[in-house]
Amino acid sequence: MLDIRNLKVLYGPIEAVHGISLRVEEGQCVTLLGPNGAGKSSTISAICGVAKATGDITFLGQDLLGTEIEDRVRAGISVSPEGRRIFSNLSVEANLQLGAGIRTDRDGIEADIDHWFTTFPILGERRTQSAGTLSGGEQQMLAIARALMAKPKILLLDEPSLGLAPRIVGQIFDMIEQLKSEGMTILLVEQNARQALRISDYAYLLNTGTIQAEGTTATLGQNDELMAKLTGLG
Amino acid sequence: MDYAIQQMVNALSFGAEYALLALGLAIVFSVMGLVNFAHGDVIAVGGYTMVAFAAIVTANPWIVILGAIVAAALTSVLLERVAFRPVRYADPTTGLLTAFGVSIVLQNLFLLFVSPRPIAVTSLYFMDVPIEMFGVQVSSLQLLESVTTVLVIVGLTLFLNRSVWGLAMRAASLDFEMVRLMGIRANRVFALAFLISGLLAGLACIFIMARRGSVDPHLGFNPVLKAFVACVVGGFGSLPGAVLGGFLLGAVEVGMLVLLPQEYGGMKDAFVFGIIALILVWRPNGILSPAVEKGDKL
Ligand SMILES: Nc1ncnc2c1ncn2[C@@H]1O[C@H](COP(=O)(O)OP(=O)(O)O)[C@@H](O)[C@H]1O
Ligand SMILES: [Mg+2]
Numbered sequence: 001m002l003d004i005r006n007l008k009v010l011y012g013p014i015e016a017v018h019g020i021s022l023r024v025e026e027g028q029c030v031t032l033l034g035p036n037g038a039g040k041s042s043t044i045s046a047i048c049g050v051a052k053a054t055g056d057i058t059f060l061g062q063d064l065l066g067t068e069i070e071d072r073v074r075a076g077i078s079v080s081p082e083g084r085r086i087f088s089n090l091s092v093e094a095n096l097q098l099g100a101g102i103r104t105d106r107d108g109i110e111a112d113i114d115h116w117f118t119t120f121p122i123l124g125e126r127r128t129q130s131a132g133t134l135s136g137g138e139q140q141m142l143a144i145a146r147a148l149m150a151k152p153k154i155l156l157l158d159e160p161s162l163g164l165a166p167r168i169v170g171q172i173f174d175m176i177e178q179l180k181s182e183g184m185t186i187l188l189v190e191q192n193a194r195q196a197l198r199i200s201d202y203a204y205l206l207n208t209g210t211i212q213a214e215g216t217t218a219t220l221g222q223n224d225e226l227m228a229k230l231t232g233l234g
Numbered sequence: 235m236d237y238a239i240q241q242m243v244n245a246l247s248f249g250a251e252y253a254l255l256a257l258g259l260a261i262v263f264s265v266m267g268l269v270n271f272a273h274g275d276v277i278a279v280g281g282y283t284m285v286a287f288a289a290i291v292t293a294n295p296w297i298v299i300l301g302a303i304v305a306a307a308l309t310s311v312l313l314e315r316v317a318f319r320p321v322r323y324a325d326p327t328t329g330l331l332t333a334f335g336v337s338i339v340l341q342n343l344f345l346l347f348v349s350p351r352p353i354a355v356t357s358l359y360f361m362d363v364p365i366e367m368f369g370v371q372v373s374s375l376q377l378l379e380s381v382t383t384v385l386v387i388v389g390l391t392l393f394l395n396r397s398v399w400g401l402a403m404r405a406a407s408l409d410f411e412m413v414r415l416m417g418i419r420a421n422r423v424f425a426l427a428f429l430i431s432g433l434l435a436g437l438a439c440i441f442i443m444a445r446r447g448s449v450d451p452h453l454g455f456n457p458v459l460k461a462f463v464a465c466v467v468g469g470f471g472s473l474p475g476a477v478l479g480g481f482l483l484g485a486v487e488v489g490m491l492v493l494l495p496q497e498y499g500g501m502k503d504a505f506v507f508g509i510i511a512l513i514l515v516w517r518p519n520g521i522l523s524p525a526v527e528k529g530d531k532l
Contacts, residue, residue: 048415073417085412087405094401101398102417150417 001026001185002047002154007055009042009209016042018209019055024154029176029186031196031217033230034206040189041082043206044158047187048072048079060153074102076153080160082189084143088132092123095131095142099149109149116145137168144175154185161192173199193230197221205230239370241492247376249484250383251441255461256468256476257390258434264407264471265427266322268329272313273461274454275340276432280306280439281449282348284355295357302443303436310432314424322424337454344451351450358444379441386437387477390430394473399426407471467513469520478522486510 002024009017017039024030032040045051049069057064064072078099087095096116100109117124120141126134131142140160147155157176161169169192177199180186190196197203197217205213205226213226220226255273262270283305287298317336321328362375394400399422406413406423414420442457443449460483461476468479483506490505498505513521 050411050415069411069414070417070419073415079415081412081415085409087408087412089408090401090405094405097398098401098405098413098416098418101402101413146416 001060002187003056003058004043004047005056005058007043007046007053007057009039009046010052010054011042016051016209017046017053020204020206020209020211022204022211022214024185024187026185027180027183028202029180029188029200031188031190031200031203032206033190033193033196033203035191037208038206039209040206041158042209044079044081044156044187044189047077047156048081073150073152077156078147078150078152078154079156080140080143080147080158082158082162084136084139086131086134086139086142086146088130090131091128092131092134092142093127095146096149099146102150112149116149120145137164137171140164140168140172141175144172148179148184154187155179156187156189158189159191160188161190161195169195193227197230236370239368240372241488243370243372243376245485245488246481247373247379247484248487249481250380251438251480252460252464252483253477253480254379254383254386254434254438254441255457256464256480257386257473258431258438259458259461259465260468260471260473260476261390261403261434262427262431263465264473265403265410265423266318266329267326267471268318269326269333269462269470270318270431271330271333271458271462272317272336272340272454273431273435274456274458275337276306276310276313276435276454277439277442277457278340278344278449278451278453279309280436281355281443281453282344282353284357284439284443285348285353285449288355288357293357295360298355298357299440302439303433306436306439307429307432310428310435311425314428318428319421319424322420341451341454348451352448353450354448355443356447358440359447361440361444375441375444382437382441386434390473399423403427463507463510465520467510467520469517469523472520472522475520475522479520482513482521483510 005021006019007017008015008019020043032043034040042051046053047057049067049072053065059075059077062075087098093113096113097109100112103109117127122138123142131139134142144157144160160172164172173195176186176188180199188196188200197220200217202216203214203220204211258273259270262268280302283302284298287301291297313336317332318329321332361378362373364371365374394404402413402418402423403426410420413423438457464479464483465476467482468475486506486509490502494502494505
């Protein structure tokens with residue numbers, strides 16, 4: 001579904017990602033692991049069209065490189081970015097409405113908003129409150145729900161568990177697992193290796209802008225040395 | 235007593251005009267971070283359109299007014315397309331210099347192709363008649379201006395809170411890139427901001443022209459200056475701030491006219507700016523300056 005070859009991500013003269021290749025098949029959950037500064041967010045940004053990149057990014061057979069951010073969303077790529085970036089000056093409901101900004105089916109949008117308010121009653125109770133008043137975990141749920149409002153074909157999640165209490169982290173991973181069981185294709189960026197590997201099919205280990213290891217989670221799980229290193233990171 | 239009420243009405247109507255002008259600057263600034271100093275020249279385009287319509291098309295004042303509003307709105311959108319789009323994501327200084335450039339170009343076009351001298355527009359005189367309300371003499375123009383501004387504020391508030399495009403504009407003022415990541419087209423958001431700004435310039439143009447009765451190439455200078463001051467006082471980027479700043483500026487100006495003895499009359503502006511400076515000492519970013527942080531970045 002998503003096929004990335006020889007991706008380099010550039011910030012002016014600085015190259016943050018040095019030609020990586022990765023694939024996400026339909027219905028899979030693929031995890032990108034790695035320490036701070038490894039280039040995980042840069043990779044996500046390149047897929048979204050936010051960061052300047054070279055190489056090949058093919059999504060559903062369509063070449064994405066050189067297309068605008070908006071067109072990639074319309075092609076079916078949604079993101080819950082690092083730091084969540086909810087619209088804190090708008091109401092919870094308005095955040096979801098904007099998430100559906102590319103849709104025109106008013107009734108469907110209403111129904112989906114109601115769906116999220118029943119799934120997360122806490123968001124429903126605060127539908128008219130400014131999203132900035134939500135806790136970190138609630139903001140993360142809102143960010144994921146907002147991304148899903150566009151009805152994407154692939155969901156990019158950049159460190160959804162960052163800075164959250166362990167109990168909330170569990171809830172977030174439950175939510176991701178639920179999405180996967182419903183057939184959503186997911187590219188997950190995480191530092192919480194144990195939890196991420198539990199729910200994903202395939203994983204890449206990124207460090208200093210290059211892929212250092214990759215494999216199905218089953219094979220990676222058998223590599224004790226690698227696992228010790230990974231869980232040490234998380 | 236009548237005199238006091240009279241002056242309060244004056245302050246309100248001045249304030250209404252400044253609020254209208256300031257909103258035009260603030261709406262563009264809030265989504266783009268650009269101080270559009272060409273806003274005043276968009277008003278002048280409206281003024282010259284009135285001249286052209288009155289001379290060539292019709293003397294019907296309503297059509298003249300409509301023509302001016304449409305011309306201002308189209309000019310504003312056109313300027314975004316040809317001048318501001320290339321510097322959209324550039325730093326604020328580049329945008330500011332571009333705006334000055336656009337302003338100078340427009341003024342020189344008026345000088346070259348129209349006339350350096352004021353041209354009279356008489357079609358709007360009918361708007362300014364004295365009427366009596368609650369025993370006080372007010373001008374119909376003042377009343378019209380205040381009512382229009384109130385309607386604009388109500389309409390804008392509804393639009394920004396109820397429509398998806400309005401919400402997108404508010405979201406864009408916080409995190410434009412994230413709005414694009416919702417698939418909402420940046421081009422549309424920018425065009426919309428300039429369209430609204432142009433419509434506000436067109437409305438302001440009507441009242442300015444009705445009061446002055448003529449247009450010259452520098453018509454826009456004073457309005458854009460007032461709008462800028464109102465935005466600075468209210469807090470740049472905040473729409474409620476622009477409204478508050480506008481009304482505050484109107485009140486301070488009229489207050490100075492009333493309070494200053496006759497022989498200091500010429501120093502009115504010095505006193506006005508003195509008070510503005512004091513407000514800025516108290517609140518350096520303006521009274522209602524918006525928060526600067528972007529979402530919940532870690
Ligand atoms: N906007 C930017 N400008 C310049 N360098 C950046 C920018 N964003 C990230 N980098 C650099 O790129 C590298 C990878 O960063 P990032 O992709 O954020 O890593 P990760 O998400 O894995 O923690 C780091 O060295 C970082 O300093
Ligand atoms: Mg990151």
